[in-house]
Amino acid sequence: MRRRFLKIMLAVLGFTAFGSLLYPLARFLSATRGEPKGKQLAFKKTEIPIGAARDIVFNGTPAIIINRPDGGFVALSRVCTHLGCLVDYDKSKKRLLCPCHAGVYDLDGAVISGLPTRPLREISLKIKGDDVVIG
Numbered sequence: 001m002r003r004r005f006l007k008i009m010l011a012v013l014g015f016t017a018f019g020s021l022l023y024p025l026a027r028f029l030s031a032t033r034g035e036p037k038g039k040q041l042a043f044k045k046t047e048i049p050i051g052a053a054r055d056i057v058f059n060g061t062p063a064i065i066i067n068r069p070d071g072g073f074v075a076l077s078r079v080c081t082h083l084g085c086l087v088d089y090d091k092s093k094k095r096l097l098c099p100c101h102a103g104v105y106d107l108d109g110a111v112i113s114g115l116p117t118r119p120l121r122e123i124s125l126k127i128k129g130d131d132v133v134i135g
């Protein structure tokens with residue numbers, strides 16, 4: 001009876017260990033196949049007036065398109081490079097602010113102050129006629 005119980009427990013532990021290895025692998029494979037690379041998003045320039053911004057999700061990454069008062073359109077990842085919180089656009093300060101540890105970025109994505117050491121990732125953006133094309 002005890003031997004049978006130990007065999008069952010070993011089998012349960014084996015399945016658990018196997019599953020803990022298999023699950024991350026399955027997540028990795030499904031994430032890389034989920035969205036095709038090269039996907040593009042397009043907006044009319046008039047949809048984002050000067051000084052305004054629009055939150056988007058691009059290739060699974062929360063991002064923001066900003067029509068900078070002094071620099072035209074830019075698309076940046078909203079994922080803070082410190083520990084991954086999502087930054088918010090502060091229109092009046094012309095900054096991107098991280099609510100977690102007070103990281104501050106300028107509208108080019110460069111670090112102004114706080115704990116982040118790297119700029120926000122810029123996402124490819126092109127102007128095609130009246131459209132802003134992301135990706």
Ligand code: FES
Pocket residue numbers: 080081082083084085098099100101102103114115116
């Ligand atoms: S996660 Fe943004 S400053 Fe820490």
